[in-house]
Amino acid sequence: MGVSEDFSRLSSMLPDFELELYLEAVQQPLPECVRINTLKFDGREVERFLIQRGWRLEPLAWARHGYRVLEAPAKDLGNTMEHLLGLIYIQGPVSMLPVETLEPGRGERCLDLCAAPGSKSTQIAQLIGLQGVIVANDASKKRIRALSFNLQRWGAVNSVVTLTDGRLFHRWGAGLFDRVLLDVPCSALGIVSKDWGALRRYRSRHSEKLQRLQLSLLESGYRCLRPGGLLVYSTCTIHPLENEAVISQFLEKHPESTLEPVEHEGLKGRRPIEEFSGERFSPEVAKCFKCYPQDNMAEGFFVARIRSPAA
Numbered sequence: 001m002g003v004s005e006d007f008s009r010l011s012s013m014l015p016d017f018e019l020e021l022y023l024e025a026v027q028q029p030l031p032e033c034v035r036i037n038t039l040k041f042d043g044r045e046v047e048r049f050l051i052q053r054g055w056r057l058e059p060l061a062w063a064r065h066g067y068r069v070l071e072a073p074a075k076d077l078g079n080t081m082e083h084l085l086g087l088i089y090i091q092g093p094v095s096m097l098p099v100e101t102l103e104p105g106r107g108e109r110c111l112d113l114c115a116a117p118g119s120k121s122t123q124i125a126q127l128i129g130l131q132g133v134i135v136a137n138d139a140s141k142k143r144i145r146a147l148s149f150n151l152q153r154w155g156a157v158n159s160v161v162t163l164t165d166g167r168l169f170h171r172w173g174a175g176l177f178d179r180v181l182l183d184v185p186c187s188a189l190g191i192v193s194k195d196w197g198a199l200r201r202y203r204s205r206h207s208e209k210l211q212r213l214q215l216s217l218l219e220s221g222y223r224c225l226r227p228g229g230l231l232v233y234s235t236c237t238i239h240p241l242e243n244e245a246v247i248s249q250f251l252e253k254h255p256e257s258t259l260e261p262v263e264h265e266g267l268k269g270r271r272p273i274e275e276f277s278g279e280r281f282s283p284e285v286a287k288c289f290k291c292y293p294q295d296n297m298a299e300g301f302f303v304a305r306i307r308s309p310a311a
């Protein structure tokens with residue numbers, strides 16, 4: 001598999017990175033996983049129905065309602081009646097961790113600032129129940145169609161879809177939300193099994209540009225929190241400029257905020273790095289979750305949990 005010069009350089013700069021294991025892992029298809037819809041159905045009934053239809057499922061330790069698919073009635077899960085009816089949502093296993101880290105509670109007001117195509121918004125919708133509300137925002141007109149369709153398929157009548165630049169959202173939403181999810185645009189180097197060309201096309205200037213966008217989105221999302229509210233920042237990349245560096249710079253600007261540890265029972269993670277390319281990160285960053293694709297033979301992810309100060 002060909003990788004760009006910039007990716008090759010990046011891999012040699014990461015002290016804990018095993019390039020061969022990474023390349024081996026990203027050449028495997030992602031493990032097939034689903035989430036069962038408990039918003040418009042009784043979860044146990046869905047489970048019984050799926051078993052009758054020939055599904056064999058194994059629960060994921062780190063995600064309520066998340067399962068690994070051991071057997072299914074069709075090769076392409078997206079073509080099953082269960083998917084079409086909104087009984088299940090097809091989602092990568094590690095991708096379910098950010099919302100579990102956000103811990104949305106029944107009846108809460110939540111914001112998903114970069115929401116399309118909606119895997120995490122639908123997950124939040126089912127955890128807050130019908131008394132809560134999830135505002136699912138995205139800046140892409142094209143991607144918002146899939147977001148709306150997926151929320152509708154999921155029966156998420158507790159959702160509101162907005163189309164705006166998330167960097168400006170605080171102008172309307174400051175202080176309004178109990179929880180904010182920031183699953184930001186990133187270089188996606190943790191899920192290249194979906195697009196191997198990404199490794200050939202990768203240039204380091206992409207990460208530098210993305211970092212500026214990520215920091216602005218994080219700032220806007222943080223302002224949308226009520227006092228004592230919780231924000232989760234996540235990416236599906238392995239690049240420290242988009243992960244540790246963003247959180248470290250944010251903490252420096254916001255010493256009043258608290259970084260909280262991320263629980264990840266059942267998922268293998270690694271200690272975030274302390275320094276990259278001459279930039280030393282806050283030691284607090286060790287509380288974040290980080291994994292590479294080779295760790296769980298699944299997606300690579302980075303997840304941080306930030307609390308705003310109580311009033």
Ligand SMILES: C[S@@+](CC[C@H](N)C(=O)[O-])C[C@H]1O[C@@H](n2cnc3c(N)ncnc32)[C@H](O)[C@@H]1O
Nearest residue numbers: 114115116117118119120139140165166183185
């Ligand atoms: C990693 S994807 C989100 C995936 C989604 N959270 C999910 O789980 O299905 C990042 C999203 O950010 C959106 N985006 C990019 N720039 C944005 C901006 N300035 N404001 C809001 N959304 C933006 C992209 O259109 C894309 O849908």
